[in-house]
Amino acid sequence: MNTPGTKSRGFVGTLNNVQLSDILQMCCIGGTSTAIRVTKDGREGTIYLVEGEIVHAEAGDISGEKAFFAIMGWNQGNFESILGQVPDTNSIVQSWQHLLLEACRRQDEDSPTQPLAKTDKDKPFAEIEDTRIRVLIVDDSSMMRKALATIFDETNFLIVGSAANGAEALDLIPSLTPDVITLDVNMPVMDGISTLKRIMIQFPLPTVMVSAMTQDGATITFDALKYGAVDFIPKPSQLSEDDKEEQIRLIREKIQLASKVSINSVRYIRRGRQEKQHIQGETELEYVACMVAGEGGYGALLKIVPQLDPNLPAAFLVVLYGATEHVDAFAHYLNQHSQITVQRATNGNAVQPGICYLVSGQEYATIEQSGRDLLLQLTPSSFPNRRGAADILMISLAEKFGPSTVGITLSGASSDGSDGLNELLHSGGKALVQSPETCLLKEMAEAALKKCDRALVIADDEIAAEITRIVRARAN
CATH class of the missing domain: 3.40.50.180 (Methylesterase CheB, C-terminal domain)
Structure with a gap:
């Protein structure tokens, strides 16, 4: 692991007294960069966070999500955090919210059957039905991904993941099962239009383009609508202070509306370019x-x-x-x-x-x-x-x-x-x-x-x- 400079020890404890999921959630919400090392019965595993995102995990010979879920399954042991330590590689791309939900679900499946709780308050976290709109954010700018994520309040929306380009998004969609995708137009590896076409073919989902909507960008935005996009929203970086709240309200509203669309109507409009014709002679309006x-x-x-x-x-x-x-x-x-x-x-x-x-x-x-x-x-x-x-x-x-x-x-x-x-x-x-x-x-x-x-x-x-x-x- 890459360990330049002096690292500070964060916090230590035992898993008998605290849940590892609570520690991770606290670090993610706080935007912390740290490595959390967990030891139990001679086994050791480490989960790495960078700016509040879980990016890598390793336990013995395994790494990535497999290692993450293995560590999360250790219900006992000791832990310590090393603030500022970053991994050499990023093996995890899914959002921390999705990872913790999945970890809770797996733990619940492995636990003995319990009587059903009477209220949502009494239910295990994984058993509560989440009715929030599941959003996948696709943008090559990490700053833009974070800016979009902050717009969606946690009461009505759940950011299930983010991707830096279309290729990453296509890999994530089957496992994340988003309700709506926000898709940038200009990205490396696979741009927004190419990604949109594949989304419409492989797994049609309501997709909203993130566009500056300038005159120069209008053509590509409307091309995206022709290829199956539901709507477009302005990039948060273009919001002025005067109308910021109204723009945020509009973005939330557009995503809510997009989540309600009929999947059967999300499709590519297969129309060729139409040549302009001219009316022959004088025609009266009838x-x-x-x-x-x-x-x-x-x-x-x-x-x-x-x-x-x-x-x-x-x-x-x-x-x-x-x-x-x-x-x-x-x-x-x-x-x-x-x-x-x-x-x-x-x-x-x-x-x-x-x-x-x-x-x-x-x-x-x-x-x-x-x-x-x-x-x-x-x-x-x-x-x-x-x-x-x-x-x-x-x-x-x-x-x-x-x-x-x-x-x-x-x-x-x-x-x-x-x-x-x-x-x-x-x-x-x-x-x-x-x-x-x-x-x-x-x-x-x-x-x-x-x-x-x-x-x-x-x-x-x-x-x-x-x-x-x-x-x-x-x-x-």
Whole structure:
């Protein structure tokens, strides 16, 4: 072992009077670097910690996790710690929380059967059902891994492990069984996009990309959504003091939402690049399709918008819940990957056929008639948290365009759009609802179906074709 400099002796004792797991937990929480040497009946083993992480163990001829669990199984003996002593190698990559839980489970299996405790307080630690969200953090920066770990409170989240690159993460996933993975984009050995593709193939799990979400990074972030990522979060290092608490709340919320997604809907969108087409001749606006997408809606829109036919006499309006800068970047990305023109909606836009307008859920959009033109009127939402932007736009369309409108409700975590969709049906329009089993989050679709039992339930990858069928049938 590497022993440069003078090492200080920490603490000593016997395992008859104290649990080794308690000692390790105390050292890990305190971020201690130490070597804990345990002796019993001529046997000796050592567990090494570096900055609060268990990184190596050795006992006789064995090392790594096998040695760690062997030492943890010695219920008696003596121990001492040597502060600051570090190993020459790191043979353990799993988090200390996971290691201690597994050690408790093994000890419980080896112990005689006991009567069931009456309350969780009386149960052995390993028997208490842990309902926290299990998170695996993947980032090449140890500082970033720690920064992310500190964001997730221990009441609702359990950090089951961390990895410095995609290859390590793929090795850890089967044993750690995380509920959600946070995945950095730029990493050595195996980058985030390559890792994401393998996750989707080998063991589909809700994965949230950790991205700076700058204009330069937008393309790779949305590529990740196309390959199956649920969402993206900003890196903690980019949080300003002014909005730090709000950003932390948002990150926690995104991970909580990700943990609820349907595994069947976590998949790679296998779509080729769509070439831009141009409308031949003059086409008058005859139809309007209005979509609403919340959490998980990026993936649905990536299946729908690139497949829309630009030669239809229809305009497309999308209310998308997301930060304004994300909606801006997504409009640019969709425009590059779609047959139709996609642009960010602006106040006073004349609604034209062959164009898809993206409206942020943080603003209210209505339709106003101006001669032969329909104009978009945008105002900042007074109560963005109430999520009524889609209802307002659809009700406005029902009044101005009535039976020449189709409303589409996609994945999301609110009920926005359900009242507007119902109004469209009453005015003679059509209603489509993404089938809940293909939604990353079902609340929005389920709320729409409760209000609109005449809506057509349809999978996200079939919506573009159905819109085409409805518009052509109306035109004929």
